[in-house]
Amino acid sequence: MTAPDHPGQGEPPSELPDPDDVPAVSAERLVDGHDAHVGESEARRYPSTVGGMVYLLVLAMAIAGVAVAASGSWRGGVRL
Template identity: 55%
Template sequence: MHEELEAAAAEAAEPDERRYPSTIGGAFYLLVLAVGGVGIAVVWGGDWRLGIRCLAAGLCFAALLRLVLPGRDAGMLAVRNRFLDAVVLGGLGAALFFLAQTIPNQPG
């Protein structure tokens, strides 16, 4: 009995080979970060409306992914429970898109 417990402890101590990212949600998280980076680059380049729309699209995509992916596969997209994460991400994306569409052009 004692030897079986030691063998089980030894197996548990050996780490499994890690894959990067370790979940599909982690890969999608990197994609959302890339879309956000592209949006910030576009804003920096001068077309702020297009850049903010790109950021909004990335957030809305992350909200959709959070709703679709199970908790164990969501990776870093999962912060709280599924519904709250999706509402926060989707709400921020919708608000950014709304503001980018409705802010009037400034003179000068």
């Protein structure tokens, strides 16, 4: 059997405290009972990344393609 790549692998680090010694923290105390990010998410209506925009464009083109195929005039859509 070979030695582990990292010395001490499989052993807990000694600088971490014992979980029983860590005091419990209330989530309500951390956020003061309300979510500060509620108003921010409602104001923005556009994708924040280029990948999100590409996804929306591909989704729109796929929906348009299905609509053309469902309408029965798919041959006209192929000519585009």
